[in-house]
Amino acid sequence: MTDVRRRRPHARRVVGATVAAGLLALPACGGGSSGGVPTINWYAKEEAGGSMSDAAKACTASAHGRYRIKQVPLPTTTDEQREQLVRRLAAKDSSIDLLNMDVIWTAEFANAGWITRWPTARAEQVTKGKFPNVVDSARFKNQLYAAPLNGNTQLLWYRSDLVTTPPKTWDEMISQAEQLAREGKPHRIQVQGQRFEGLVVWFTSLLASAGGTVLSPDGTKVALPAGPTRRALAVMRRMSRSVAADPGLSTSQEDQGRQGWETGESAFMVNYGFVWPSASKNNPELAKKMRWAPYPTVDPGRPSKATIGGFNIGVGAYSKKRELAFDAATCLSSKENQLGFAAKSGLLPVTTSLYDDPKVTEATSDAVDAAGKPTQVKSFPYAKAIREALATAVLRPKTPYYNDVSLAITRTLHPTRDINPDKDVKRLRDAITKALKGEGLL
Amino acid sequence: MTTTVPAPAAAGHAAAVSTSKPKVRRRARSERARAERRLGWMLCAPAVTVMLLVTAYPIGYAIYLSLHRYDLRFPTETTFIGLRNYGAVLGNRLWWQDLTSTLTITAISVVIELLLGFLLAYVMHRAIFGRGLVRSATLVPYGIITVVAAFAWRFAFDPATGFINGMLHTQRAWFTQQWSSYLVIVLTEVWKTTPFMSLLLLAGFTLVPDDVVKAARVDGATATQRLRKIIIPLMKPAILVAVLFRTLDAFRIFDAVFVQTRGAQGTETVSILGYNTMVSRLNLGLGSAVSVLIFACVLIISFVFVKGFGANLSQQRGEG
Numbered sequence: 071m072t073d074v075r076r077r078r079p080h081a082r083r084v085v086g087a088t089v090a091a092g093l094l095a096l097p098a099c100g101g102g103s104s105g106g107v108p109t110i111n112w113y114a115k116e117e118a119g120g121s122m123s124d125a126a127k128a129c130t131a132s133a134h135g136r137y138r139i140k141q142v143p144l145p146t147t148t149d150e151q152r153e154q155l156v157r158r159l160a161a162k163d164s165s166i167d168l169l170n171m172d173v174i175w176t177a178e179f180a181n182a183g184w185i186t187r188w189p190t191a192r193a194e195q196v197t198k199g200k201f202p203n204v205v206d207s208a209r210f211k212n213q214l215y216a217a218p219l220n221g222n223t224q225l226l227w228y229r230s231d232l233v234t235t236p237p238k239t240w241d242e243m244i245s246q247a248e249q250l251a252r253e254g255k256p257h258r259i260q261v262q263g264q265r266f267e268g269l270v271v272w273f274t275s276l277l278a279s280a281g282g283t284v285l286s287p288d289g290t291k292v293a294l295p296a297g298p299t300r301r302a303l304a305v306m307r308r309m310s311r312s313v314a315a316d317p318g319l320s321t322s323q324e325d326q327g328r329q330g331w332e333t334g335e336s337a338f339m340v341n342y343g344f345v346w347p348s349a350s351k352n353n354p355e356l357a358k359k360m361r362w363a364p365y366p367t368v369d370p371g372r373p374s375k376a377t378i379g380g381f382n383i384g385v386g387a388y389s390k391k392r393e394l395a396f397d398a399a400t401c402l403s404s405k406e407n408q409l410g411f412a413a414k415s416g417l418l419p420v421t422t423s424l425y426d427d428p429k430v431t432e433a434t435s436d437a438v439d440a441a442g443k444p445t446q447v448k449s450f451p452y453a454k455a456i457r458e459a460l461a462t463a464v465l466r467p468k469t470p471y472y473n474d475v476s477l478a479i480t481r482t483l484h485p486t487r488d489i490n491p492d493k494d495v496k497r498l499r500d501a502i503t504k505a506l507k508g509e510g511l512l
Numbered sequence: 513m514t515t516t517v518p519a520p521a522a523a524g525h526a527a528a529v530s531t532s533k534p535k536v537r538r539r540a541r542s543e544r545a546r547a548e549r550r551l552g553w554m555l556c557a558p559a560v561t562v563m564l565l566v567t568a569y570p571i572g573y574a575i576y577l578s579l580h581r582y583d584l585r586f587p588t589e590t591t592f593i594g595l596r597n598y599g600a601v602l603g604n605r606l607w608w609q610d611l612t613s614t615l616t617i618t619a620i621s622v623v624i625e626l627l628l629g630f631l632l633a634y635v636m637h638r639a640i641f642g643r644g645l646v647r648s649a650t651l652v653p654y655g656i657i658t659v660v661a662a663f664a665w666r667f668a669f670d671p672a673t674g675f676i677n678g679m680l681h682t683q684r685a686w687f688t689q690q691w692s693s694y695l696v697i698v699l700t701e702v703w704k705t706t707p708f709m710s711l712l713l714l715a716g717f718t719l720v721p722d723d724v725v726k727a728a729r730v731d732g733a734t735a736t737q738r739l740r741k742i743i744i745p746l747m748k749p750a751i752l753v754a755v756l757f758r759t760l761d762a763f764r765i766f767d768a769v770f771v772q773t774r775g776a777q778g779t780e781t782v783s784i785l786g787y788n789t790m791v792s793r794l795n796l797g798l799g800s801a802v803s804v805l806i807f808a809c810v811l812i813i814s815f816v817f818v819k820g821f822g823a824n825l826s827q828q829r830g831e832g
Contacts, residue, residue, distance in 0.1 A: 153791055160584045160794075182585045265776040318671050318685035320776070329672045470585055473793050484776055485688070508583055508795060511604045511785065511802075 107138045108391055110398045112383075114170040115144045115151060119414035128410070129401035137394045139168075139402070148172045148267070159184035159386065166386035167395040168402070171216055173207035173380050174267075174466050174476075177289065180210035181470035185384035188214040192396050196403055200420045201460050208382045210468070216382035217403040220417040223376040223459045224271070225452060226363045227331070227339045229356075232256060236363035240276070240305045243338055243366050247314030250337050260327035260339035263310060263319040265484035270466060270476050271377045272340075273483060276302035278375035278464040280368040284479070284502065289469040292502045296495055301368055303483075303491040310487035314338075320485040332356065340365060342379070343452060344416060350437035350447045357437070362452045364459060378463045380420065416449060418456055425457040474505035477512045571807070578800035585794050597801035606785065607802075611809075614781040617694065617769075618762040621701040625758055626751070628702065629709030636710065637717040654707035662771035665700040693777040700768045705761065709754050716750025717743075756817040760810055782806050 114122050126139040133139075144151040155169055159179070171179060179185045188196070196217035197205045208216040226243070228236050232255055237243035243259065250257035262268030277284065282298030285291065310319055314337075316330050324341055331339045332353045339345065349357040367374035383399040385392055401407070408419035409429045416435070424430055433449040450456075467475050478501035483489060504510050578597050582590045601607050632650055639646045653661065668674045669686040677684060686692045720743050728738050744751070766783040769775060775784040786806060790799025 149792070156584065156794060160587075178585055182587065265774055316685075317683060318688060320688045321685065321773075326672065333672070477788065477793065508586070508793075509798075510600050511606045511789060511798070512793070 107135055108394055110137050110139045110167045110391060110395055111142050111165050112139050112168040112170075112398070112402070113142045113144055113155060113166055114168075115146060116141065117411070117415035117417065119416075121411045121414035121417070124414065125402050125407040125410055128407065129398055132401060133397070137391070137398055139398050144170070156184075159388070162388045163386075164388040164390050167389040167391055168399055169384050169386060170219065170381045171384045173204075173378055173382060174472050176208055176215055176382065176384075177210045177468045178470045178472055179384060180213075180215040184387050185215050186387050186389070186392055188217070188385075188396070192400065196400050199423055201422060203463060203465065204378060204380065204420045204460060207378055207380070207465050216384040217399045218420040219381045219383050219403050220408065220411055221378060221380035221420040221460055222342055222418055223378055223456060223463045224275070224340050224342055224365055225376075225455055225459065226366055227341060227345060228361055228363065229256070229337050229359050230361045231359045232337045233361075236361065237338075237366055239370055240309060240366045240368060244309055244312050244314055247337055248312060251313045256335050256337050257314050258316050258330060258336040258338075259309065259312075259314045260316060260322070260330045260336050260341065261309065261319065262323055262327060262340075263315075263484070263486050264321050264323050264326075265480045266323060267476060267480075268323055269480045269483060269486075271379070273302060273306070273479055274464065274466050275365060275375060275377045276305055276368055278377070279365075279372060281372060283464075284467040284475065285469060285506075289467065290506070292499050292506070294495065294499050294502070298368075299495045299498065300491045303489050303494055305368055306483065306486045307489040307491060310485070310489070315487075320487070343418065343450065343456065346452065347416060347435045347437065347447070347449065350435070354438050354440050357447070358440075362455055364455065373462065376459045376463045378460065378465055380417075412450070418450070418453070420460075422457065422461075425453050469506065471506050471508055474508060474512055475502055478502050478505040481512060574800045574803050574807075577796050578798075578804050580797045582797040582800075583793075583795045593797070597798050598805070600798060601801050601805060606780075607782070607805075609778070610780050610782045610785045613779055614763060614765065614783075617697060617701070617765055617779075617781065618759060620694075621698045621705075621762050622755060622758050624698070624702050625706045625709045626755060628706045629713050629754070630751075632706065632710035633713035633717055636714050650710060651707050653703050654705065654711075656704065658704060658767040659771060661704045662700055662768040665696055665703070665768075666772045669696050687773050687777065690777045690779070693773050693779050697765075697768050697772060697779060700772070701762060701765065704768075705758060709758055712754035712757065713747070713750060716747035716754070719750060720746045752817065752820070756814065759813055759817070763810060763813060764806070782809070 112122075112126060116122050123141050126141045130138050144154060151170075152172070152175060155166070155171075158166055159182070169185070171185070180187070193214040197208075197214065200218050201221065204218050204221045205214070208214055208218055226236060232250055233246060237246055247257045247259050262272055274284065277294075277298055280298035280301040282295045282302070283293045286293050309315060316322060316327075316336075318326060318330070322330070324344075327339055327341050328345045328348055330336055331341075331345060332349055334353065334356055346357070346360065349360055365374045365376040383403055385395045385399060389395050405419075405421055405424060408421060408424055409427065411417040412419055412424075412430050413433045419425070419430065430450055430453055431448075434446040435449040437445050437447040439445045466472070469475060479498065482494060482498050482501045501512070505512060579592060579594060580590055581593045581597075636643070636647050636650060656664075666687075669676050671677055671683065671685045676686075684692065686696055724742060724746070725738055728742050733741065764783050765781050766787065769779050769781050769784055770787070773779045775781070775788075782802065783806065786799055786802040789795050789802055793799070
């Protein structure tokens with residue numbers, strides 16, 4: 071008893087000190103300002119090369135003390151980024167002033183009231199000179215909800231030592247690859263067949279190239295016209311059952327495709343531009359033979375349409391510094407910063423004129439030569455191809471139920487070798503109809 | 513301290529009513545028992561409160577949510593819809609499909625773990641040299657975070673970066689087929705949690721008195737007979753507890769499947785279904801219904817085991 075009593079004042083003192091320290095610490099973390107300069111929290115994943123925090127620093131400097139941008143890092147995968155952002159936004163987190171949003175989130179976030187609509191004058195400022203279809207990815211119900219930041223789309227990569235003229239269509243590509251297989255040469259085609267978002271990209275690109283869309287223009291009903299849908303599904307089935315398919319197709323994401331390509335066993339690959347600097351580092355011999363062409367189409371008479379990827383900056387709806395946040399987002403998505411994202415992190419710009427800027431066309435990145443010595447290669451030798459592709463590229467379905475629709479598509483089409491075009495058109499329609507109601511399990 | 517506090521009161525009481533000695537003593541004891549019980553409740557009240565806060569409240573809230581249409585993306589459309597969410601889950605083929613795959617993974621992995629765990633526990637029990645080393649070596653996999661273990665096994669079986677294909681001289685893409693996906697998932701589970709099983713079983717081995725086994729040996733019982741007639745029956749309570757714990761754990765499997773197949777190839781489990789509905793689709797109502805149903809399944813499993821467990825206990829008491 072006496073022991074305890076003697077200890078008590080001490081314990082009380084410790085508790086008191088802790089509480090006092092907590093109270094002292096509170097203004098420091100809750101107030102969000104340093105030296106009177108308001109802090110704008112920017113929820114964004116840091117990119118390799120540190121381009122995001124560099125942009126934050128540059129904009130802080132150019133704001134001359136009006137605001138300070140603090141980059142709050144997000145997880146690396148987009149799924150995890152969305153989970154974290156959604157959890158905070160649903161709880162009306164006012165600390166989110168700015169957030170980097172994948173192009174597929176706009177409808178969901180805008181519809182839920184988690185991001186702020188851009189006023190007309192400001193909207194004009196951040197969309198001027200940018201690809202119209204990329205800008206469209208930031209719109210919901212004809213209103214702008216985000217500033218386009220960077221854009222991307224897939225290209226067809228092929229080996230110049232194996233392929234003389236790049237194929238225009240998937241059928242042509244598969245036939246060429248099968249011919250290479252008969253000749254005993256590297257013949258695989260790398261494509262994303264895992265049950266994940268990349269499968270939606272593949273399907274959307276094929277469907278659009280065949281002349282169809284997933285949803286009606288207003289995004290409330292299923293479109294999926296029978297003819298184009300069946301054509302797209304038939305291509306996926308043929309591809310997946312061909313000898314040219316990678317044995318790991320049904321678990322292949324973009325990076326597995328890159329790895330499969332760098333082993334030298336593949337003749338073709340549909341993938342994003344990150345495969346270029348990677349091959350230049352890991353397999354310089356192969357990189358020398360790497361060429362690129364537009365994404366293959368479905369019907370010879372119809373041009374291909376790739377799918378848009380990339381990120382936009384939104385302003386959090388519960389932010390207490392919206393006006394400053396708009397300013398900061400405008401600065402972060404400016405031409406200068408887009409050039410910085412390109413040069414440092416390989417993220418391609420969304421302002422069309424930047425594709426002629428020497429800072430993009432002449433940008434270099436680290437590589438190794440055949441002897442294993444460090445050297446430099448052009449970062450974006452394929453920039454022109456991306457520019458042309460982005461100009462005609464399509465968006466994935468725009469609906470607040472995007473995640474449900476995406477789940478419905480991947481679930482119905484995976485594994486792609488078991489696709490039955492005749493039956494699966496209906497299965498897909500049923501699954502997406504259900505997804506658009508937000509009911510039932512998917 | 514607890515025994516001394518009520519003593520003066522009880523003594524005074526006994527002195528006041530000193531008519532018949534045994535009666536008074538009983539009453540005094542019950543008085544003391546009551547005081548002790550009161551004190552016991554007071555002492556565990558904080559723990560009970562915390563338990564209620566962290567378990568009962570979320571369970572209650574999940575049940576509440578499951579009776580509503582509640583989608584985070586459509587905050588204004590929240591309405592009470594009764595049992596419709598449960599109808600939507602139970603009426604969907606996917607739920608039954610996922611339940612089947614969950615039960616398959618659970619059954620196969622728990623059986624293998626029990627056999628291996630028993631062997632390991634026996635080795636640990638019998639080890640003469642380096643007992644500590646054997647025990648800590650066995651525990652290493654259990655100390656590894658499940659997600660990390662799942663990644664390690666995924667990378668090992670990866671056709672591009674793994675070493676398994678090289679070892680077996682094949683070109684197999686393990687996660688592209690159902691049986692091989694199940695194989696890797698079950699292997700991961702077994703590797704990771706067999707140590708847990710063997711620890712629980714090791715505790716069971718200490719329940720078996722050495723002299724009983726020795727006596728059986730003197731009576732001429734063979735090793736198999738000693739195992740079947742003496743060791744296993746005596747260890748039954750420990751075995752059942754171990755199997756129950758692992759079954760409940762295995763039934764909620766998420767990490768290994770999520771990391772290795774994301775539920776593709778027919779390996780989706782009910783936990784992944786719940787995750788997809790709740791976290792990915794943000795449909796809290798429907799997702800809560802899935803969670804409540806998983807909870808119900810866990811209750812059913814426990815009920816079945818505890819009933820069986822109880823029966824065995826009494827049987828054993830009868831034998832003793």
